Amino acid sequence: MANATSGMAVNDDCKLKFLELKAKRTYRFIVFKIDETVKEVIVEKLGEPTQSYEDFTASLPSDECRYAIFDFDFVTEENCQKSKIFFIAWSPDTSRVRSKMLYASSKDRFKRELDGIQVELQATDPTEMGLDVIRSRAA
Amino acid sequence: MAELSETYACVPSTERGRGILISGDPKSDSIVYCNGRSVIIRSLGRPLEASIYGEHAYQATVARFSPNGEWVASADVSGTVRIWGRHGDRVLKNEFRVLSGRIDDLQWSPDGQRIVASGDGKGKSFVRAFMWDSGTNVGEFDGHSRRVLSCAFKPTRPFRIVTCGEDFLVNFYEGPPFKFKLSQREHSNFVNCVRFSPDGNKFITVSSDKKGIIYDAKTGEKMGELPAADGHKGSIYAVSWSPDSKQVLTVSADKTAKVWEIMDDGNGKLNRTLECLGSGGLDDMLVGCLWQNDHLVTVSLGGAINIFSASDPEKTAIKFSGHMKSITSLSCLHQSGQKIILSSSYDGVIVRWLQGVGYVGKLQRKDSPQIKCFAAVEEELLTSGFDNKVWRIPLNEDQCGEAVHVDVGSQPKDLSFAVKFPEVALVSTDSGLAILRGSKLASSIKVGYTVTASAISPDGTEAIVGGQDGKLHIYSIAGDVLTEESVLEKHRGAITVIRYSPDTSMFASADANREAVVWDHITCEVKLKNMLYHTARINCLAWSPDSRMVATGSLDTCVIVYEVDKPASNRVTIKGAHLGGVYGLAFCDENSVISSGEDACVRLWRLIQQ
Numbered sequence: 110m111a112n113a114t115s116g117m118a119v120n121d122d123c124k125l126k127f128l129e130l131k132a133k134r135t136y137r138f139i140v141f142k143i144d145e146t147v148k149e150v151i152v153e154k155l156g157e158p159t160q161s162y163e164d165f166t167a168s169l170p171s172d173e174c175r176y177a178i179f180d181f182d183f184v185t186e187e188n189c190q191k192s193k194i195f196f197i198a199w200s201p202d203t204s205r206v207r208s209k210m211l212y213a214s215s216k217d218r219f220k221r222e223l224d225g226i227q228v229e230l231q232a233t234d235p236t237e238m239g240l241d242v243i244r245s246r247a248a
Numbered sequence: 249m250a251e252l253s254e255t256y257a258c259v260p261s262t263e264r265g266r267g268i269l270i271s272g273d274p275k276s277d278s279i280v281y282c283n284g285r286s287v288i289i290r291s292l293g294r295p296l297e298a299s300i301y302g303e304h305a306y307q308a309t310v311a312r313f314s315p316n317g318e319w320v321a322s323a324d325v326s327g328t329v330r331i332w333g334r335h336g337d338r339v340l341k342n343e344f345r346v347l348s349g350r351i352d353d354l355q356w357s358p359d360g361q362r363i364v365a366s367g368d369g370k371g372k373s374f375v376r377a378f379m380w381d382s383g384t385n386v387g388e389f390d391g392h393s394r395r396v397l398s399c400a401f402k403p404t405r406p407f408r409i410v411t412c413g414e415d416f417l418v419n420f421y422e423g424p425p426f427k428f429k430l431s432q433r434e435h436s437n438f439v440n441c442v443r444f445s446p447d448g449n450k451f452i453t454v455s456s457d458k459k460g461i462i463y464d465a466k467t468g469e470k471m472g473e474l475p476a477a478d479g480h481k482g483s484i485y486a487v488s489w490s491p492d493s494k495q496v497l498t499v500s501a502d503k504t505a506k507v508w509e510i511m512d513d514g515n516g517k518l519n520r521t522l523e524c525l526g527s528g529g530l531d532d533m534l535v536g537c538l539w540q541n542d543h544l545v546t547v548s549l550g551g552a553i554n555i556f557s558a559s560d561p562e563k564t565a566i567k568f569s570g571h572m573k574s575i576t577s578l579s580c581l582h583q584s585g586q587k588i589i590l591s592s593s594y595d596g597v598i599v600r601w602l603q604g605v606g607y608v609g610k611l612q613r614k615d616s617p618q619i620k621c622f623a624a625v626e627e628e629l630l631t632s633g634f635d636n637k638v639w640r641i642p643l644n645e646d647q648c649g650e651a652v653h654v655d656v657g658s659q660p661k662d663l664s665f666a667v668k669f670p671e672v673a674l675v676s677t678d679s680g681l682a683i684l685r686g687s688k689l690a691s692s693i694k695v696g697y698t699v700t701a702s703a704i705s706p707d708g709t710e711a712i713v714g715g716q717d718g719k720l721h722i723y724s725i726a727g728d729v730l731t732e733e734s735v736l737e738k739h740r741g742a743i744t745v746i747r748y749s750p751d752t753s754m755f756a757s758a759d760a761n762r763e764a765v766v767w768d769h770i771t772c773e774v775k776l777k778n779m780l781y782h783t784a785r786i787n788c789l790a791w792s793p794d795s796r797m798v799a800t801g802s803l804d805t806c807v808i809v810y811e812v813d814k815p816a817s818n819r820v821t822i823k824g825a826h827l828g829g830v831y832g833l834a835f836c837d838e839n840s841v842i843s844s845g846e847d848a849c850v851r852l853w854r855l856i857q858q
Contacts, residue, residue: 202740203740234778235778235816235817236778236780236781236816236817239817240817241817
């Protein structure tokens with residue numbers, strides 16, 4: 110376990126905001142960033158429940174890595190309203206290799222802190238986290 | 249959404265010196281044949297519908313419908329036989345590894361329970377007969393020492409199997425379980441084909457020694473032969489009985505097909521000779537035939553399929569053809585008010601197709617060099633092959649005029665016409681660019697990077713050149729002099745194709761790293777990005793005539809159509825357009841896309857607006 114992690118601490122704020130999303134549904138999405146100076150994962154952006162998937166994809170930078178949690182609402186075949194919590198590891202091809210390595214090695218420990226993720230997804234370009242991909246993973 | 253509207257199918261793949269075996273289903277009036285790794289089922293009444301089965305891992309050689317028409321058994325060069333359902337999902341019933349080498353012929357027993365397959369067993373068994381559902385052997389087939397070219401199952405009881413091959417022998421087996429009975433040595437050259445008559449009384453063998461011999465089906469004794477006086481003057485490659493068992497059709501390397509009447513005593517009499525319809529060259533050698541209902545179908549070495557009428561000798565034959573090899577490029581032209589589609593393949597064959605009708609003709613050129621790059625405008629074609637020459641061919645409807653060629657110094661990699669002034673053309677080679685005016689090399693420059701794609705604007709004042717490193721270099725052209733203006737960097741792989749939009753306000757480029765980008769022409773700003781939905785290199789790109797849509801075709805067999813005004817995620821994907829990769833794309837009108845690919849077929853898709 111020692112060489113799989115990179116020793117990044119997780120800020121308590123991340124865990125709190127995630128619990129709020131899970132229990133009280135106060136946010137549609139949360140974007141996390143690794144702050145290298147403080148050496149920990151912090152919350153970068155929060156999304157209102159009214160915001161959509163397009164707003165979420167727009168808030169991810171196209172050349173830097175991020176972690177994200179998205180609460181996806183959909184209707185199943187039996188016509189019931191369901192929602193699933195997605196964990197998205199955003200590692201675009203155009204970002205720096207150092208950044209990709211850092212995020213990849215800290216991902217496991219970070220995910221363990223967030224209890225209740227239903228689907229995990231890794232996206233290396235916008236096509237890999239398109240709405241159709243999310244819908245197919247939700248079902 | 250896109251739906252398949254028309255398929256201009258490929259023709260059977262042929263080989264000089266060998267016949268091919270095509271078969272059919274009289275009930276649904278379809279024929280089945282193989283090309284490359286695909287098995288093609290075509291309906292004789294509706295030539296624009298062809299269904300293609302591409303599940304073989306190796307080159308497919310022969311395919312047959314089962315007697316009840318529900319299943320198809322197809323075989324390939326690795327010795328595998330696949331039995332699949334004809335309709336619906338083409339569900340695979342069974343797959344057997346029958347021989348250790350290529351399978352040349354396959355036939356079902358009349359009750360559909362057994363299959364006999366013959367071919368090249370590499371020294372071990374050359375023929376095997378097995379149950380269709382379990383694969384268990386139903387006989388021992390020794391007696392051949394070389395490749396067995398054909399086999400046949402007697403259609404009535406008592407069951408017999410006859411095989412014939414390169415060792416000049418015709419072997420007769422009784423069973424089941426099948427055992428060797430006798431061998432006939434009447435032929436003095438390869439015996440190419442053996443077929444039982446539908447009533448089960450006789451069988452006929454044809455050979456490269458130009459003879460056709462008729463035998464009794466129950467005992468295997470020779471009964472008579474086709475008279476040599478009116479006989480063929482070349483190897484006879486295939487034979488087919490008429491449904492009433494009174495006549496046979498034979499095809500030969502002497503470019504004719506003959507219809508013979510077979511009398512009860514086993515002797516034949518020439519009824520009719522079908523002369524060759526082509527120009528009489530090598531491509532007109534006939535290699536395959538089929539007599540189905542009233543149709544006499546013959547296949548030539550060049551892939552042309554001719555359908556004659558059996559009952560009406562005066563009726564002119566219907567002729568259609570297509571490509572035999574992978575189609576490398578496609579373009580859509582307007583000629584005398586009609587939209588003609590031209591497709592070219594690397595072996596130098598250029599075919600003309602008409603929407604709604606299908607095959608119209610092949611363009612005959614005096615020299616037919618191989619074609620690697622191809623561009624076409626209303627009255628002219630520009631082609632280049634694997635040598636240093638670029639050919640300009642004037643086009644008069646369906647005739648090619650005198651071709652002139654220009655030497656450009658090294659192998660051309662890409663060519664384009666300045667659409668508004670067709671006498672100006674841009675040719676790019678590995679290390680440089682050249683401008684052609686008419687049939688003269690007007691200017692050429694060397695560049696410091698490896699050029700992979702190029703395009704010249706419709707008015708001939710600008711050229712965009714793409715490099716191996718993914719950079720797009722924009723040049724302005726003034727008086728045949730190319731000056732580099734700017735460099736655009738966005739692509740992360742070698743550029744494969746660049747195209748200007750018809751209204752020249754935009755241009756689109758695609759690379760080998762699966763990405764396509766639409767740029768604004770004047771400002772060189774990116775207009776549409778994230779067109780990354782392909783999973784393998786993009787081979788071709790086309791604009792719709794109103795410049796609203798862009799289509800990209802890739803090695804991953806998909807065609808994706810994007811709308812320039814909408815985000816890239818609103819794309820229409822056509823999956824599995826061509827087995828092996830899509831190599832040519834063109835729009836023929838606002839809502840139809842034509843694509844062509846490695847499977848030698850051209851398909852027309854209709855885009856349905858939602």
